[in-house]
Amino acid sequence: MEKRATRDALGAEVLRLGKEHEEVYVIDCDVAKSCRTLEFAQTLPQQHINVGISEQNAVGIAAGLATAGKVPFVVTYAVFGSMRACEQLRQEACYPKLNVKLLCSHGGLTPANDGASHQCIEDMGVLRTIPNMTVIMPADYASARKLIAAAYAYPGPVYMRFTRDAVPCIYGEDEEFEIGRARLLRAGEDVTIFANGDTVSIALEAAERLAEEGIQAELYDMHTIKPLDTAAVQAAIEKNGRIITVEDHNILNGLGSAVCEVVAEAGSGKVVRIGVQDRFGESAPYEELLRMNGITAEAICEKARLLLEK
Amino acid sequence: MEQIKASGTELKEKAKELRKTLLTMIYEAQSGHPGGSLSAADIITVLYFHTMNVRPDEPKWEDRDRFVLSKGHVCPVLYSALIKQGFMEEKEIGTLRKQGSPLQGHPDMKRCPGIDISTGSLGQGISCAVGMAIAGKRDQRPYRVYTLLGDGECGEGQVWEAAMAANKYELDNLTVLIDNNGLQNDGFAAEIMPTLDLEKKFASFGFQTVRINGHDVLELEAALDFMGTQKNGKPKCIVCNTVKGKGVSFMENVPKWHGVAPNDEEYRQAMQEIEGGF
Numbered sequence: 001m002e003k004r005a006t007r008d009a010l011g012a013e014v015l016r017l018g019k020e021h022e023e024v025y026v027i028d029c030d031v032a033k034s035c036r037t038l039e040f041a042q043t044l045p046q047q048h049i050n051v052g053i054s055e056q057n058a059v060g061i062a063a064g065l066a067t068a069g070k071v072p073f074v075v076t077y078a079v080f081g082s083m084r085a086c087e088q089l090r091q092e093a094c095y096p097k098l099n100v101k102l103l104c105s106h107g108g109l110t111p112a113n114d115g116a117s118h119q120c121i122e123d124m125g126v127l128r129t130i131p132n133m134t135v136i137m138p139a140d141y142a143s144a145r146k147l148i149a150a151a152y153a154y155p156g157p158v159y160m161r162f163t164r165d166a167v168p169c170i171y172g173e174d175e176e177f178e179i180g181r182a183r184l185l186r187a188g189e190d191v192t193i194f195a196n197g198d199t200v201s202i203a204l205e206a207a208e209r210l211a212e213e214g215i216q217a218e219l220y221d222m223h224t225i226k227p228l229d230t231a232a233v234q235a236a237i238e239k240n241g242r243i244i245t246v247e248d249h250n251i252l253n254g255l256g257s258a259v260c261e262v263v264a265e266a267g268s269g270k271v272v273r274i275g276v277q278d279r280f281g282e283s284a285p286y287e288e289l290l291r292m293n294g295i296t297a298e299a300i301c302e303k304a305r306l307l308l309e310k
Numbered sequence: 311m312e313q314i315k316a317s318g319t320e321l322k323e324k325a326k327e328l329r330k331t332l333l334t335m336i337y338e339a340q341s342g343h344p345g346g347s348l349s350a351a352d353i354i355t356v357l358y359f360h361t362m363n364v365r366p367d368e369p370k371w372e373d374r375d376r377f378v379l380s381k382g383h384v385c386p387v388l389y390s391a392l393i394k395q396g397f398m399e400e401k402e403i404g405t406l407r408k409q410g411s412p413l414q415g416h417p418d419m420k421r422c423p424g425i426d427i428s429t430g431s432l433g434q435g436i437s438c439a440v441g442m443a444i445a446g447k448r449d450q451r452p453y454r455v456y457t458l459l460g461d462g463e464c465g466e467g468q469v470w471e472a473a474m475a476a477n478k479y480e481l482d483n484l485t486v487l488i489d490n491n492g493l494q495n496d497g498f499a500a501e502i503m504p505t506l507d508l509e510k511k512f513a514s515f516g517f518q519t520v521r522i523n524g525h526d527v528l529e530l531e532a533a534l535d536f537m538g539t540q541k542n543g544k545p546k547c548i549v550c551n552t553v554k555g556k557g558v559s560f561m562e563n564v565p566k567w568h569g570v571a572p573n574d575e576e577y578r579q580a581m582q583e584i585e586g587g588f
Contacts, residue, residue, distance in 0.1 A: 056467075056468045057440075060472065064443075072441075088434055092438055
C-alpha cells in the first residue's frame, strides 16, 4: 500500500486553497519546512506571515486577521500549537468563534526520535474541552486534503492534527468527507472499532486478521472527535454494544473518552480503549512506541476476542 | 448617526462625562475596575471623540479605525465612550456585568456593538491588533489600528512577541498606547515586576515612540495626530503617564481601587469631585 505523510497534504491543500482564495493566509512559526508550507510562502508571499518562534502571538495575529475577513491557517507542531497557545486559542479564537484554523504536524507519538518534548498525546483532549472548537485528525493523505478543504469552508475555529511520518493511503482522491461524520470503512456484526489518524490503518489490518478467524469487525474512521458522530456510536451500541477505540493519543480525554461518554449516557455497551497509556513517550522508533502502549493490530485482535468471550 | 467629534477643551468635558458614566456603571454593578478605567479615561476620550473614525450606526464598517482594549478589564471606560457615541443606548449603563448584557465583565465582540475583538486575558490584544494592521496594510485599506495596554500587562511575554512582529511587518498603521499608571492588581508595579523604561523598550523593538501626560487631552490629541502622519514603516508607541484612579482623590494611586466598586458615600463623593473638575 502506498504511504504518504498527512503533513504533505497540509502543505499541498493550503497552497491549493490559497491560490484559489486570496483571503486564505498561512501563519508559520519557524517550522514551515517541517510543516510543508515553504512553497506557500514562496508562491503566495502576500498571504503568508512567519512570526518566528511565537505561537501565542501567531494565534492572536490570526484572530486579528479573521476579524478583517481573512481565513488564517496557523501552522506549527501539535504540542506547541495546542498547548503553548492554548489560552490564546480559547480567548481569541474560540470565545468569539473567529475563523481561525490551527493545522499541526507532528501529532501523537510520530515525532518519535525527538522524544517526549515533541510528541503530543494531549492535544485533542485539551482542545475538545473548549466550546466552539472542532477537533479533527485525518487518517491518510487523501482524506486530510478533503478535510482541510472542509475546515476552510466551515466558519469557526478548527484544530487539525497531522502525522510526521508516512501512513498508508486508504482512500481514493475522489472520496468525500464531512466534518463530524464518521466514515464506515468496513462492515461487520461482531464488534465495532472506532479509530482515527494513523491508527485507522492499524485497525484495518486488525479487522482483516479478525475476519480470517471468523470475527467480523465493523470499522469506522472517526476523523472528527468534536463534534463526535454520536449516531455512529449509538448504532454500535444498538448493534452489539462491543466497542474498541484506537488512537495515537492519551487514553484520557481523546477519542476513547469521547466514545465512552456516549456509551455511559446510553447505559449499555462496553468499550475497550486502546491508546497511549497516560505516560510520556521517549526517543524510540515509532512502531516501538506504539507497541509499548499496546497500539498494535495484535492488541486490537486480542481485545476483540476478549469482548466476544464475555 | 454621525460620530461626535471634539477637540481642545470640549474633550475635557467629554472625559468628565466618561468618568461619571463609568463610575455609575461600576457603582450600579457593585463590581468592576474603577482605577484603571479612570486612568485610561482621557486616552479613550481622545481616541473616540477626536482621533478615530468610526460609525456608531455601522459598527462593522469596513474602513473604520480599529480599537483593541488589550487591558480588557477597564472596559467600563470603553463602554462609556461607545454609549456616548451612540453605539448603544444610555439605558445599558445600568446593565454592566449583568446577565444578558452587551456590557460583559470583559469586552465581548459578539455581544457588544463597537467592540472589534473580545479581550480580557492580558497580553493578547496587541497580537490581535497586529493581525488587523497586517490585514489593513496588505489590503491597502486606510484604517488605523489602536490598542491600549497597561504597564503591568507588559509583563506578559506575548506583548514583546507582538512588538517584534509589528516591526517586521512595518506596521506604521498601528499605534500602541500604554496606560502607564504604575500600579497593578497586587500593588505597585515597581514592587510586583518593574517594567523599567517602556518607551525605551518599545523604541528598541523598532517603534517610533513618544512619552506624554496621559491626562492632558491636548497632548494626547497632538501625539495621536502626529503619529498618524508618520508613514515611515515604524509602528507607533505612545507611553501615556497616568495616575490610577485619576479624578477621584481617594482612589488616586491607591492599589485597592484596582477592582473594587464604590459604596453609596464613595460614589456620591466621586461624582462630586469629577463634576467640580480636578
